[in-house]
Amino acid sequence: MKRTLGVCYYPEHWPEAQWAEDAARMATLGLTWVRIGEFAWKRMEPVEGAYDFDWLDRAIETLGAAGLKVVLGTPTATPPAWVAAKHPDMLPVDADGRVRGYGSRRHYCFSHSGYLEECRRIVAQLAERYGKNPYVAAWQTDNEYSCHDTTLSYSECAKRAFQDWLRVQFPGPASYRGNDGDIDALNAAWGNVFWSMDYDDFDQIGLPNLTVTEVNPAHAHAFRRFSSDQVVAFNRAQVDIIRACSDAPIAHNYMGRTTDFDHFKVGADLDIASWDSYPLGFLEDRSGMSDAHKRAYARQGDPDFQAFHHDLYRAVGKDGRWWVMEQQPGPVNWAPYNPAPLPGMVRLWTWEAFAHGAEAVCYFRWRQAPFAQEQMHAGLLRPDSVEAEAFGEAAQVMEELAQSPDVSPAQAPVAIMFDYDADAMWTVQPHGADLSYFGLVFDWYRACRKLGLSVDILLPTTRDFEGYALVLAPGMMHMPDDLKSALGQAKAEVILGPRSAARDTHFCIPTPLPPAWPGSDLAVSRVQSIRPDMPIDIDGGGQVIGYFEQITGGGEVVIQTADGAPAAVRCDAGVTYVAGWGDDAMHQRVIRATAPNLAVREMPDGLRRRATGSEIFWFNYSTKDVEIDGENVSASGILRHNI
DSSP states (O other), X not given: OOOEEEEEOXXXXXXXXXXXXXXXXXXXXXXXXXXXXXXXHHHHOSBTTBOOOHHHXXXXXXXXXXXXXXXXXXXXXXXXXXXXXXXXXXXXXXXXXXXXXXXXXXXXXXXXXXXXXXXXXXXXXXXXXXXXXXXXXEEEOSSOTTTTTOSOOOOHHHHHHHHHHHHHHSOOSOOTTSOSSOHHHHHHHHTTTGGGOOOSSGGGOOOSSSOSSOOOHHHHHHHHHHHHHHHHHXXXXXXXXXXXXXXXXXXXXXXXXXXXSOHHHHHTTOSEEEEEEOHHHHHHHTOOOOHHHHHHTTTTOOTTHHHHHHHHHHHHSGGGOEEEEEEOXXXXXXXSSOOOOOTTHHHHHHHHHHHTTOSEEEESOSBOOSSSTTTTSOOSBOTTSOBOHHHHHHHHHHHHHHTSOOOOOOOOSEEEEOOHHHHHHHHHOOSSTTOOHHHXXXXXXXXXXXXTOOEEEEOTTOOOOTTOSEEEETTOSOOOHHHHHHHHHOSSEEEEOSSTTOSOTTSOOOSSOTBOOTTOOOEEEEEEEOOTTOOEEBTTSOEEEEEEEEEESOSOEEEEBTTSOEEEEEEETTEEEEOEEEOHHHHHHHHHHHOTTSOOOOOOTTEEEEXXXXXXXEEEOSSSOEEETTEEEOTTOEEEEEO
């Protein structure tokens, strides 16, 4: 698989006389892909039913004639003012009941049927016009689903759609008012006898916001599942239209640490998964790291955050196909603080994506905009068209690509299962401040990376674990019996917990008590969340942080707390249950103890290793040179070895 570079471009932002010069410079730089169109609905349809695609025809022709391939985006993330005026109730509503108004982007509710029809219409116009265009080599649906907290909408149309969705989830005899669905089954599954919450009809069920105190967790969880399904259906509607007109692959650009819809289910309808990588913005905005950690990596980004998402979206993409659709090239405009990357970091981020299997890395954006909301967001060019710092690093990557082998994927020795539904369950019931499923999984991922291990991310539907030495499934709150069976029969060592198999599909604590592992009497008898300033010491080193469970039964104790409580126990020949959320030291001890045959190697601060089928990469995220195997890896630098 060939590695390529691209860029995001907005021809509607620039004089048409400038397009040909821009295209020629892109081609000279060596770029392959140019993404356009995803925010241009108003230019495509100035007023309802009056289309203007002539400018887009000329833009695509100009780019294609220069030898560039176009990724054409559907413009549904930015409906123009006339659409909002036509459908005033399409605007999303936040959890506090406030309408989120027109004036920026993503101002729509996924459940609004009228807006969905508007989207189908504009996508059909694009697909029919450009489906066979030789220069349109890929498509992108919408832009960054869920960005700006827009997956969950508490509108009236969402309430009605949620009620209908629940009727499908609980089919059965006619309900009290004669509607389809079994309301008694819902009441039983949710435990609505508690606080006298039994419903007589699905129409009585509201949205899980604006209640006096905590809403039933089963209700909140069901609403998150429903909201995820709405995103899947919205995306599928666009994909179906494009596929009828075009054979080009279709992608969507996901965001970092965005978990409020199931990316695997959206990805099942697409050909390529892509994500928008902003290492410095995400470090400040959503990493959850300490201030000291943010200071240490303020100009490099977290050493593991990008890699985790690279591995995640390789799993989301069909047959492992994935891109970085937007790569940060310099300071951004939207984080709490927006420093410039250290020299060499744009090159490092690009090569790290390729080392994890990316087909393409596209920089955002070609030229910094001199106007509007993103005028403080750097591009490859300054607003005056002079080359910005990242331009030279992109040129260096192009030179290096010409001398490099194509991507040769290889199965990693370690796999971590990731489950968006588990993330929803943790979000509904974290049981402690700042605790999250994503955070737990990411901590295990980081512990593996600090031991020099490459990692694959697996879907929750995976049942074949052949070839892995270690499989981790921490925090999967609902684990179907067939998954337990498959993990129990795997040749790999398996690590579970905490909170694995802690709930049934409707958020009830099962009996026998979790994890109810086949053939084991291990049981979680009590759970507690831990104050950050009250960690529990582990005998021999490491600490439990955030979450700890009291367990009974089971077999061999792998590690224990300083006062003798079991912290990790073998509940099967190859299965270890970890009863606490540990720090890096604890997690690494569990990995070493349960999978002693893994070739682990403690990494110096900031250095990470990634193995492909033909190369080994070393990436130095620190501000100091690091020596490995007698060779120097410069600060913000890369070391590569052929296997």
